[in-house]
Amino acid sequence: MQLQQLRYFTAVADTRHFTRAAEREHVAQPSLSQQIRALERELGAELFHRARGHITLTDAGETLLPLARRILADTETARREVQEVAQLRRGRLRLGAPPSLCASLVPDVLSAFHATYPGVDLIVSEDGSQDLVRALADGELDLALIITPLPGQAPALATAELLREELVVVSAPGRPAPVAGRRTRIRVEDLRGRPLAMFRRGYDLREFTTAACRAAGFEPTFTVEGGEMDAVLGFVRAGLGIAVVPSMVAERSGLRVTPFATPGMHRVVSVAHRGDVSPPRAARELDRILRAHLADGTP
Amino acid sequence: MQLQQLRYFTAVADTRHFTRAAEREHVAQPSLSQQIRALERELGAELFHRARGHITLTDAGETLLPLARRILADTETARREVQEVAQLRRGRLRLGAPPSLCASLVPDVLSAFHATYPGVDLIVSEDGSQDLVRALADGELDLALIITPLPGQAPALATAELLREELVVVSAPGRPAPVAGRRTRIRVEDLRGRPLAMFRRGYDLREFTTAACRAAGFEPTFTVEGGEMDAVLGFVRAGLGIAVVPSMVAERSGLRVTPFATPGMHRVVSVAHRGDVSPPRAARELDRILRAHLADGTP
DNA sequence: AGCAGCGATAGGGACAGCCTATGGAGATCA
DNA sequence: TGATCTCCATAGGCTGTCCCTATCGCTGCT
Numbered sequence: 119m120q121l122q123q124l125r126y127f128t129a130v131a132d133t134r135h136f137t138r139a140a141e142r143e144h145v146a147q148p149s150l151s152q153q154i155r156a157l158e159r160e161l162g163a164e165l166f167h168r169a170r171g172h173i174t175l176t177d178a179g180e181t182l183l184p185l186a187r188r189i190l191a192d193t194e195t196a197r198r199e200v201q202e203v204a205q206l207r208r209g210r211l212r213l214g215a216p217p218s219l220c221a222s223l224v225p226d227v228l229s230a231f232h233a234t235y236p237g238v239d240l241i242v243s244e245d246g247s248q249d250l251v252r253a254l255a256d257g258e259l260d261l262a263l264i265i266t267p268l269p270g271q272a273p274a275l276a277t278a279e280l281l282r283e284e285l286v287v288v289s290a291p292g293r294p295a296p297v298a299g300r301r302t303r304i305r306v307e308d309l310r311g312r313p314l315a316m317f318r319r320g321y322d323l324r325e326f327t328t329a330a331c332r333a334a335g336f337e338p339t340f341t342v343e344g345g346e347m348d349a350v351l352g353f354v355r356a357g358l359g360i361a362v363v364p365s366m367v368a369e370r371s372g373l374r375v376t377p378f379a380t381p382g383m384h385r386v387v388s389v390a391h392r393g394d395v396s397p398p399r400a401a402r403e404l405d406r407i408l409r410a411h412l413a414d415g416t417p
Numbered sequence: 418m419q420l421q422q423l424r425y426f427t428a429v430a431d432t433r434h435f436t437r438a439a440e441r442e443h444v445a446q447p448s449l450s451q452q453i454r455a456l457e458r459e460l461g462a463e464l465f466h467r468a469r470g471h472i473t474l475t476d477a478g479e480t481l482l483p484l485a486r487r488i489l490a491d492t493e494t495a496r497r498e499v500q501e502v503a504q505l506r507r508g509r510l511r512l513g514a515p516p517s518l519c520a521s522l523v524p525d526v527l528s529a530f531h532a533t534y535p536g537v538d539l540i541v542s543e544d545g546s547q548d549l550v551r552a553l554a555d556g557e558l559d560l561a562l563i564i565t566p567l568p569g570q571a572p573a574l575a576t577a578e579l580l581r582e583e584l585v586v587v588s589a590p591g592r593p594a595p596v597a598g599r600r601t602r603i604r605v606e607d608l609r610g611r612p613l614a615m616f617r618r619g620y621d622l623r624e625f626t627t628a629a630c631r632a633a634g635f636e637p638t639f640t641v642e643g644g645e646m647d648a649v650l651g652f653v654r655a656g657l658g659i660a661v662v663p664s665m666v667a668e669r670s671g672l673r674v675t676p677f678a679t680p681g682m683h684r685v686v687s688v689a690h691r692g693d694v695s696p697p698r699a700a701r702e703l704d705r706i707l708r709a710h711l712a713d714g715t716p
Numbered sequence: 717a718g719c720a721g722c723g724a725t726a727g728g729g730a731c732a733g734c735c736t737a738t739g740g741a742g743a744t745c746a
Numbered sequence: 747t748g749a750t751c752t753c754c755a756t757a758g759g760c761t762g763t764c765c766c767t768a769t770c771g772c773t774g775c776t
Contacts, residue, residue, distance in 0.1 A: 163503035444734075
């Protein structure tokens, strides 16, 4: 049994005419007759009463017709659905990103992606890089933005550097600046003993900041800790302390921004996906939009 | 898109292995790879992530899989259903017959048919020959038993003589015999003035009997008329009159049977179906059983 | 009787699908 | 590190199948 044969069969059933059915199917009449014969032979039953000028379905033909129609309709559906998914008219994209990026880069990029591919469902997992890496490896995510380098060895991931993010100190505008005198830049050592508003455990920024302080020989001082990005910015705004955040976040916070002294503080954001399989088209497309967005917004 | 390709596709999806899928489908591995490639090319989307030793479905593949399974299942269903209908394991047979035959021959034959083909639904239309002929031509019946010759010209029917039925007179056992003296046979003329129990209009027997009386030069006398076969036999049993019925019916009625004098009264029963199309297999099979039953029961 | 319409049949050509042989990239192990 | 194995992709040849044109046979109409 072949789909072509079912198509010919329904054409004859519709037109009640071999010649006209052949025309409809853009095939010579003998070819169509032959295929119908082949189908009948395979099924072991005549499908049509071949009376002169009066082709009608046999019992077997009547039985086959609805199933043939359904099968053909399903093939059309299959073709369409696959192409819709392939062309990103439908689908799903599971993106992981650390909270700091979810508060800055991610919304803009996802907005652009959604404008281009409104049929694709977007699912964002906001988590620390290590958890994101695990989720990627477990197939729970299609793509993740992570902070590199990772402490341990990544389990079969493909990562590509995306951007170098500058870290800055934010403080409340009405309060004394975090550095005295004419200086407009801060050093890590200046954080010693300064009250910091700190993110909850799991934030890459928390690990990064404490690691930097320890490298400078002291343990950072927290006045309040445990909140998400917005909460920490709120703490700073309320004068509870200062905080180290990416410049991208700092710029849109409305807080006083103090960059670090040369060479500054940086962290590298990379795009990661499973290394053993190529990511879904939606993921590749998001990656493209990400890079376009960065190339466009930062020159 | 071809059914074979969908089969190969599901085989790979099931086994997550091209080589093993090829074995399962009894085909060389390159042939299967080629067909998958062809399917992917036609759909414009990769269906599998081809990672070493780790074949997984892409989004497009995940989308296609359930539809492919359904299509393949439908083809199997189609194959099975058509063959069941063709082999009379299922189906429908619409038989028309005049009431006199429905009271005698038809139940036995349908019983035999049903014993052989229990899956075939039997639908009986009990009606006069002329109505049956019309129903046949309109495609409402597959097969009909009719009394021949028909008065008018049959509209494109194929008829084949089935049996010659002898007509006899039935009367109530406790009543005087319809013929006096030593005679055991009756003539049509003897019906003149005799009270007859007569069938409702539409019965072939009614037309046949009145026609015979008229041919003998008199109009028959009805004491009661209008019932079906059983009712008429009941009237006779109750002594309301005598009746002309086929011998086959008379024999099982328990009434006194008086045959007609030589050459007797006969009518011819034929099997009819549409002449422009061959009847369904169920109808041909019933015809066979009919003839077998008659050859078996009357020697 | 002749003609037109329609489906079946015959015969030949092109192409598709299948085969075997082989290539090439990882994984495994000595 | 090199040898081997596994597994999928590619190449080339062959066969079967599908489609084509030409034609036949039958039926119904003029």
